[in-house]
Amino acid sequence: MNPTRKSLLEQMQLHELEIQRRKELLDFTARDAQLLRACRDFIEDEVDETVATFYAHQTGVEEISLIIGDVDTLTRLRQAMTQYVRDLFSGEYGAAYVNNRLRIGLVHKRIGVAPKYYLSAMRVLKSLLMDVIDKRLGEDAACGETKRALDKLLYLDNEFVFDTYIRSLLAELESARDRAELHALKLEEKVAERTRELEELARKDPLTGLFNQRHFTEALTREFARARRKAEPLALLYIDLDDFKSINDRDGHLVGDEVLKRVATLISSQCRSYDVGCRSGGDEFCILLPGTSGAGARELAQRMLDQLAAGGDPTALSIGIAVAGPVHWPATAAALIDAADQAMYAAKGHGGSRLQMHAGFAPGGGGERLAAVA
Ligand SMILES: Nc1nc2c(ncn2[C@@H]2O[C@H](COP(=O)(O)OP(=O)(O)OP(=O)(O)O)[C@@H](O)[C@H]2O)c(=O)[nH]1
Numbered sequence: 168m169n170p171t172r173k174s175l176l177e178q179m180q181l182h183e184l185e186i187q188r189r190k191e192l193l194d195f196t197a198r199d200a201q202l203l204r205a206c207r208d209f210i211e212d213e214v215d216e217t218v219a220t221f222y223a224h225q226t227g228v229e230e231i232s233l234i235i236g237d238v239d240t241l242t243r244l245r246q247a248m249t250q251y252v253r254d255l256f257s258g259e260y261g262a263a264y265v266n267n268r269l270r271i272g273l274v275h276k277r278i279g280v281a282p283k284y285y286l287s288a289m290r291v292l293k294s295l296l297m298d299v300i301d302k303r304l305g306e307d308a309a310c311g312e313t314k315r316a317l318d319k320l321l322y323l324d325n326e327f328v329f330d331t332y333i334r335s336l337l338a339e340l341e342s343a344r345d346r347a348e349l350h351a352l353k354l355e356e357k358v359a360e361r362t363r364e365l366e367e368l369a370r371k372d373p374l375t376g377l378f379n380q381r382h383f384t385e386a387l388t389r390e391f392a393r394a395r396r397k398a399e400p401l402a403l404l405y406i407d408l409d410d411f412k413s414i415n416d417r418d419g420h421l422v423g424d425e426v427l428k429r430v431a432t433l434i435s436s437q438c439r440s441y442d443v444g445c446r447s448g449g450d451e452f453c454i455l456l457p458g459t460s461g462a463g464a465r466e467l468a469q470r471m472l473d474q475l476a477a478g479g480d481p482t483a484l485s486i487g488i489a490v491a492g493p494v495h496w497p498a499t500a501a502a503l504i505d506a507a508d509q510a511m512y513a514a515k516g517h518g519g520s521r522l523q524m525h526a527g528f529a530p531g532g533g534g535e536r537l538a539a540v541a
Pocket residue numbers: 374407408409410411412413415419420421422423424427448449450515
């Protein structure tokens with residue numbers, strides 16, 4: 168809710184009944200209002216001098232003169248104070264009067280007038296007004312009663328001024344708390360984002376950007392269990408570069424790195440979003456292909472070999488393929504790795520730069536090798 172659309176009185180829900188109750192608590196009666204109203208004429212005569220004396224005192228206090236700050240502000244304050252003195256003796260202490268008092272509290276808070284300065288100023292004003300009443304009413308029987316009425320009214324005013332002062336302080340606290348909460352939220356988001364980045368880094372091979380061995384092991388365990396549950400095939404390609412050591416030895420480590428990156432790009436280009444392409448270390452790579460049969464895996468491997476050859480890339484790969492399911496399963500996920508590894512070594516045994524299918528697994532998940540199929 169925009170506060171500028173409501174008066175302070177409305178914002179603070181100070182309805183007539185509450186104002187009346189406060190007057191009752193201070194024993195401020197209609198008679199008190201009448202007594203003060205009766206002073207109106209002589210107060211009018213004295214108001215300029217009273218306000219002048221008041222500000223002569225106030226500007227003599229160093230901290231207060233610093234708060235006032237300049238002559239124009241002092242002029243405005245004098246006018247406001249003159250009006251306040253008139254209001255005090257107006258005899259009308261309803262909603263409009265209260266709203267003005269509330270505004271004073273808000274203004275004091277805004278310009279940084281601490282309660283100690285406000286209260287000391289009120290004491291000075293009260294003493295000046297009491298002197299005027301004494302002077303004008305003298306021995307009049309109503310003199311004492313009028314002074315007590317003024318005393319009660321000033322108490323009432325102070326209540327309202329402090330109401331807004333405190334409310335304004337609370338609003339500042341709430342706003343600071345909101346800002347702190349927002350800041351904390353942003354920090355949390357940053358930390359979460361950074362954590363995600365770090366988790367991503369922890370799962371990736373820094374040279375090639377493919378997944379690392381750790382992530383591969385987790386993914387294999389997960390996909391193996393899922394494929395088995397859903398009776399879907401799961402293919403694994405094991406890829407090793409041929410004579411990679413000699414590239415390093417001949418052309419240097421940096422050239423070797425470039426070769427590894429080219430193979431990684433080749434693998435990424437062949438992977439679907441749910442395949443897991445990984446560098447398992449050194450010059451070895453593997454690709455986990457959920458829902459892929461032997462034929463599909465063989466096709467992909469052949470495509471990779473063909474692409475290398477067609478592009479004139481001298482890099483040669485030995486690729487071993489093992490497929491689990493959908494009917495026959497190795498005993499464990501590790502047995503699937505072994506099978507792909509064996510097939511890859513068999514490919515190398517045949518002179519490298521070729522693919523080799525693992526023979527498959529025995530019914531019942533015994534992990535036993537069936538008759539070899541090249
Ligand atoms: N440039 C580079 N070389 C690496 C990296 N990691 C491992 N290597 C090298 O990769 C080579 C792998 O050598 P081997 O395991 O004998 O493999 P190979 O030479 O391909 O032999 P075969 O597998 O029998 O064909 C070693 O010389 C390692 O130092 C790397 O990040 N960058």
